[in-house]
Amino acid sequence: MSAFKDPFDAGTALTRGCSCGHHQDEAEHQADLAGQTSDSELLGNRVVEAAVMRALFPEDAMRRRFLNAVGASTAMAAISTFFPLGMAKEAFAQSGNLEKTSLKVGFIPITCATPIIMSQPMGFYARQGLNVDVVKTAGWAVVRDKTLNKEYDAAHMLSPMPIAITLGVGSSPIPYTMPAVENINGQAITLAIKHKDRKDPKSWKGFKFAVPFDYSMHNYLLRYFLAEHGLDPDRDVQIRSVPPPEMVANLRADNIDGFLAPDPVNQRAVYDGVGYIHTLTKDIWAGHPCCAFAASREFVTKMPNTYRALLKAIMEATAFASKQENRKQIAEAIAPANYLNQPVTVVEQVLTGTYADGLGNIKKDPNRIDFDPFPWHSFAIWIMTQMKRWGQLKGDVDYAKVAREVYLATDAMKLMKEVGMKPPTTTSKKFTVMGKEFDPAKPDAYIASFAIKRT
């Protein structure tokens, strides 16, 4: 919780425990501090400054040495020359009217979009003074084009998409931002019921799989999963991009053998007796990001107050959705035809994690889907390593820079705090995918360590 400390004070530690020593832990210290400081704007400034300083000086000791050597005001002036601190702070100022109150936000009808969708019927947008129309869209390519056309002010996207758009992979490069992850976990590998005895992935040679989009966590996770089991995802199986609503129909028609898809598609395949759930993606990578709330950089800079209000609504909804006891209520709100257009029980099974697996068993897994808005920079870096691994991205990439510019962790931290969630203190972390550790500081070594790759 070092987000609110003055990063220009050489005496404070940005990354470790309670600095004053009077409190048991950092949270308590912050609560005290927040109580004393009535000026919330100052806090907002601190968050921005802290993030900038952290990005510039990943090692705290170095930052302190630098500050001791040149002094706080010189440092601030020096940094302001190449980073518009003033502007970033301004974007966070609480005051100011909404530039626009009627907004359109696009979504794809899947449970990943839960925070975006539920904010409409459950009034999270209205509470921020926004009148938001959530518009159902046919596919990710259309969502991308409609957001680029500015028909949508913001949209539900797959978390790799803002990176791909910014880098110009698969479209012309346009600076894009992703201020919040919507959901973590919540996807699954579903196989056709006729393959119920072929549970071992090694026997999947020649299978046809569907994923929702080329630039999706689904594609990268499926490829990762297959490659870890010794199958080359480009040579041993066929992976094609199919919009989620068409997946069950295709599975039913035997056009595909299985898919790694967002819910409710997996549960719907079970509901219709067409497939069974083989592996939940949380068992591949526990806590992986999936879908995201995204907006163009232009929207963020031109309408900072509207952007902030919108993001706050999403954050509040995410905080609400992250509580198990609210999930049934959410399922009822988002299942009707205006939103997901699915039977309530299907959505409820996905959100509560008590579900039928398609083979006659009832499974209980409360973490099947979870909601955590924090856009970890290390997520972005992992996604870029996979883009490189499978040949979508060629040449050298400044991983950390792209991650920082697209995944707006600073904004998320500030707003998570405001809505009563506990934001993490760093923007990068190590995690393991199928037992293998990923170190965001060494992306190239990570890519090189894989046997099956296209580099």
Next chain:
Amino acid sequence: MNRLMTWRAPLLSLIILLTVVGVWHALTLPKTAAQTVDSEYAALVGAAAATGQKSTFPTPADFGKKIWQHLNEPFYDRGPNDKGIGIQLGYSIGRVLVGYLLAALVAVPLGFLIGMSPTVYRALDPFIQVLKPISPLAWMPLALFTLKDSAVSAIFVIFICSVWPMLINTAFGVASVRREWLNVARTLEVGSMRTAFRVILPAAAPTIMTGMRISISIAWLVIVAAEMLVGGTGIGYFVWNEWNNLSITNILTAILAIGLVGMLLDLMMAKLTKLVTFPE
């Protein structure tokens, strides 16, 4: 005897309809299989999955109930993504008419000019032949990218797909006006504008109308595909949204509605064609 003859065809139509519905009913009779799973599990899945089967095609009775439901409430509006089938059809017809009328405004005058000059006709022919067979779905990404507006893109796709039959038919109709009539006009020293409107236009009108009739059918075919892709509103979006929910009964209802509206549009054009046709 004569009265019997006139009733014979409708009677046959009715018999065909009843046979189709009967076969449909027989094929989709619900199989009474025993539940293969415990009831707690059965509550979580669909009725078919509980008996170890895939979900089945709806029966004619289900279909009838669905149609009744839509007829009772064709114009409901429950938010931007859930509107009644009547409203959706309205959106689609609106889009078709705008795109189609724009196409007519361009195609008929242009076709007229092309038809009057054999050189222009031959010069433009290769372009028309290449552009004519392009599928609406192929135009869509291009339209979205360049026009930067999905509503305009949908109308553009209607326009571009319905323009060609009208253009070709107008040009053909104008080019094949009988030589003698033009010669008579020339000997009577009729001005060229007057020739165009008083001789060529009436003579070519039936061919032009045939082109317009083909075009309206094409426009109606195209709108469903375009709306499935762009989404938002319209009958194509309705089909896509119900596909999302795997609701075959709703999709069948939409198919029936699309067919009926298409037939009405075609009938209208057929009536108009009759108005401008004259016996020689």
